[in-house]
Amino acid sequence: MELLKIDKIKNSVNGTIQITGSKSETNRLLILQQFYSNLKIENISNSDDSKLMEKALASTSYEINIGHAGTAMRFLTSYFSVKENSEIVLTGSHRMKNRPIKILVDALRDLGADIEYIEKEGFPPLKILGKKLIKDSVEIEGNVSSQYISSLLLIAPTLKNGLQLKFKGEVTSVPYIKMTLQLLGELGIDYSWRKNIISIHPKPTIEEKTIVVESDWSSASYYYSLCALSPNSEITLSSYKKTSLQGDSVLSEIYKNLGVETTFEKNTITLKNTGKLNPSELIDLNLIGAPDIAQTIAVTCFGLGLECFLTGLHTLKIKETDRLVALKTEIEKLGGKVEITNETLQLKVSTKINENIAIATYDDHRMAMAFAPLALKVPLQIEDPNVVSKSYPTFWKDFKQLTINN
Template sequence: MNIALQKGKVNSAVIAVELPSSKSISNRLLIAQALSKKTFKIIGISEAEDTRILCQALDAEHNELNIGMAGTAYRFLTAYLSLMEGEYCLKCHERMQERPIGNLVEALQKLGAEISYTGMEGYPPLKIKGQTLNGGQVELKGNVSSQFISALLLIAPYLREGIQLKIKDALVSAPYVDMTIQLMQRLNVIVRREDEQITVLSGKYATKEAIQVERDWSSAAFFYAYVALGGSAIELKGLQRNSIQGDAFCAQLFKLLGVETTQLPDCLLVELDPNFETPKEIEIDLTDTPDLIPAFIVCASQIVQRLHIKGVKTLRIKESDRVQALKNELEKLNIELIEIDDNAIRVIGQRSSVKSLIVDVYNDHRIAMAFAPLCQVVDEVLIKDSEVVKKSYPNFWEEFSKVAILMKMTS
């Protein structure tokens, strides 16, 4: 299904928007809950497709599992199933078979796991023979995916000797590892981090309190972009500045584009500063928050003349090659994205003079949502394959229709 967007006529000074629950938090808690034999309750689990797939896999009564495009679920399950007695075949979508998993598999194998590749070496699909693991010392590269580290940490309490994990190279998306550690500690597991060494003692996840999942900060970025491009003020219901999510940096990031954030009792108020002086150039390193990059780049390309961003390396192994996807789609707006190296890009921005835009989304939810706010500056934006947003934000179009005119069209 394609969706055509036009600038909406907003009848209220402030629009209230419902954000989804964080799938990052939900997925971590679901693995911990499964390991604990469901001894604690989770409130507000994400309804994202990725989380739904993980739930189904954890509850499955068969040993052949197809995880589709759910990257986090695939990595977490690789570690989890290594501990579960039985033989498992962990399948996935073709794109996932292009996303490396070798570093995680090698680390698990050093801990005693029996895992083999059924296709290309270092990539999914996998065959896993689950068994009790001793644990102990292990090294893992930090510059490929923080999810590999989180996957190991989550199972660590259930290894006989716990784990002493040494992170090699610079850690990408570090706040996601911090999130994992904070959730584990909340579930009364002993985790200690000293520089690049993380120690987890053998134990069990347990808490008498139900765990509430936070609203998702990465999903807020698309509404921040809408405001930055001249949209009305937004109330993001349930969202809190005080968050364990690294993507809460979104508020600071979009302040560079004139968006102010005010914490209210039950929401965040997001509005454009009328006195903001637009910078000609922005240079920033977003290594820690790669999920914010698509929304920020697309939005900033309409506001600043030159944009320099570091930390894009991991974007190349997401649901799509997001660097290439952004380059292709921005070119339709006569905006040049220049690849400086594999980790840095430059964008030469300008206010669009294009009257209509057709966006290819590359089966990538964040690409689809990143271009939606452009209906503020382009007469009509047509998003192809709009249903891809269900991966993280199933109700995105329903919520975005509060600020834009939506017309659903057949493919």
């Protein structure tokens, strides 16, 4: 296994980085582009996930393998269900075959989709026969992964009578659902969300439209961490909007309490270390709308010797790995103390960080990138560093650019 050794970074971190387009926005728009050919997309993500999505959508093969790309698996399941007269097998990596998809498949079957499980009930691979779906109403639990919900919303305007999506119980991952709805709105698709029902009106065609994808806020999180751990640091990132569609944009508020001030200018953000910590605000931080930044926040707090209690993390159990278990394992190797449940993580105060520890990444891009900023505190090693290509292929190049002169 490849091992990346990172020497301790000795001075403050300063510089400017251009981050690729959001994977979340890109993958939604790539699906919509299949329905609306006059939609043009700029600043497309260069992540593995988005490349796999593009490849799958262009494929003429009977079997389509999307590897570890969870978003692609969920979105493509709905897409191929409505692609009339098509027949495909949608499969993925060993981990993907153990990531549940029953909730989405059940909802699509309720709408009339023809989907079979090839191996294990409730899990990929799937055999999908594309057909016209006639029904226009379906019910789904509100506390499921937003990707299941977005997957249904993306096909909704292509259905003859649109779609009424009814939620049972409280809806949890609201920001990602709002992102999907706002992108539909940008294409002129009418929708409403009243109480527990989202209604999408049918829209066979749209006017010509170009959408520029905002850069990825999840990727920005690692620079927030670098800035928080590096006194006198200043990092400028592009391209970002103050009125973002991405749930992870809450970073700018959360990291105020970790000593990082965010300044918005045109299409850039500048992060500056203020040294002003407010640890009381981190005691109970609910990340229900932005679970992907939990790893970054936990590692930052560990590096600063702070405690934190993160809630709303139930979807992390079914990501590339069980991220809660992975975080606990790796932080404790470094000398920290972590307690987890199915949806919470509690980090205790730790004053010592063990040096030269090899961080396992578990086929999870976010594990590699979240732990890298700890090099400001101790030398460390990252196993399988190229795993970052899933969402941010140029991460190590950009990381080196900021830290090499220290």
